[in-house]
Amino acid sequence: MGEDDVVPAPDEAAGTRTPLHRRVADALRAEVDDRTTPAGALLPSEAALTDRFGVSRSVVRQALAALEAEGRVRRERGRGSVVVDRSDHRRLVTRAGGLHDQLAAEGAAVSTRVLELSVEETPEVAAWLGTAQVLRLERVRSVDGRPVARIRTYLPLPLMAGLRREALADASLHAVMDDLVGSRPRRGSRQVRAVAADEGLAAQLGVAAGDPLLLLEGRGAAEDGTPLEVFATWHRGDAVSFDVEVDDVRARPLAPVGLTGGRGTPPSPAVAENPGRATTGDGEVDVHRLLADLDDVRTRLRALVSRRP
């Protein structure tokens, strides 16, 4: 039996056989795709892979050639197989801007197909939107002709009653909202999850059922607090990643900071006496935290101004 002959994989159903080189390629591919072997890293040497999988070197070479043909690794003379940084679309989720604008800003050709726009009574979203009836909008967004995101949006009625399906094709919903009602989402909360595609999402996104999707769910309100949308967007896991800005200012421990002084100024009596929490239309706010933020911004600003030519 030659070293490339197919042998039964012990964990497969009886009757199916997977060639050895494919099993090696599958294992390495899974480690590249979940980034345990990250972009820029070297795969183990052929000798090390031969040991690990208990296969011949030519089987390892076949597996590496497959990964190279897929664009996952690059063979470098004298170094070995380097994992390629396959550029994906990056979305900054700490900004209220919509997916359309963020993708378009990359210079990509963004297109949007409307699957459905219908009136619904959906109690779990209507309550937050403050209306009995909502518009349900279902869309698929593609970049350079490839579907990357499946978007479901609930919009309040009657506010958005003027929304037309034609206006949404290949457009930014937020821009359309701006035209329609004079405002767009500026604030809100968002949650991120990793989920496995069901059959329906898989078909719409051109992936296999079970493939990982990056789900962004959220609510968006206008600057004055008017609820504008509840959305869920499923992004292809292999095409989109999210960037997150870490807010080191807010992460600092809270300390009372004077209103007018710089860092280190003793707190003014008004601040020292304050219980530290105030109530606004948005709920309770930590005044000390806000003061600390202000102080930090002022300090950074002074540092910048003093460096300006």
Place this chain on the structure above:
Amino acid sequence: MGEDDVVPAPDEAAGTRTPLHRRVADALRAEVDDRTTPAGALLPSEAALTDRFGVSRSVVRQALAALEAEGRVRRERGRGSVVVDRSDHRRLVTRAGGLHDQLAAEGAAVSTRVLELSVEETPEVAAWLGTAQVLRLERVRSVDGRPVARIRTYLPLPLMAGLRREALADASLHAVMDDLVGSRPRRGSRQVRAVAADEGLAAQLGVAAGDPLLLLEGRGAAEDGTPLEVFATWHRGDAVSFDVEVDDVRARPLAPVGLTGGRGTPPSPAVAENPGRATTGDGEVDVHRLLADLDDVRTRLRALVSRRP
């Protein structure tokens, strides 16, 4: 043939058969798990499911009973099957705080197992850490005895040379860092991806290979900019979600704003003449954006102060 008899599924390999009620349950489970049918939503009625799947009502009932037994839906008299909001662990990724502290703040019993602590030369991370050699730390974090995250961290040497494996068991790495070098990560960038678990991650996290994982990759630096860590954390997709704060302030279009006035004050000449960008140790900074941030913080602060009793 009774309605519950097994029939061959057309998309399965010859020789395998899946009972009808299981196929219906699988389809509905996938839609609940990827949140196309979100928590709080009603599943379609038994009659609607009978139509959709082309099966008898008793097959639908068997499938719904399975989902109920799994805790995915709750049957409500007169309403139908409501999707249960299965509480998972939420992580606020816009704060520099580590996973340990965020989970512990939930009141959960957090435990950490160190798999490996070794010295390495890993060029792709060493460059950013600014050292030739790094410590590579591999850990599994569990909540209430269930593994939820697999953490890989690279730490700079010699700065972290005093790190001991024993100090890390069931501990927060950031707290240990604080003890060891007097600082912890306060700033940095992070990326989020959805990936499929390879065999190794699957075994460590107690999931099946291919299951979706929520990957958080990032770099952390001390407040003074000293690089402290490069990390990748794979979270079980069914156990952890990320919360993201949307920063509506920065999302606003930039406009020159006066240093001392409130909103609407004309820009001072110094600001109007400024090209709008300055260079600091952290790279280029947009001064207009910073001024707008400051102005916004001041405006919010004034509003709060005026409402205080």
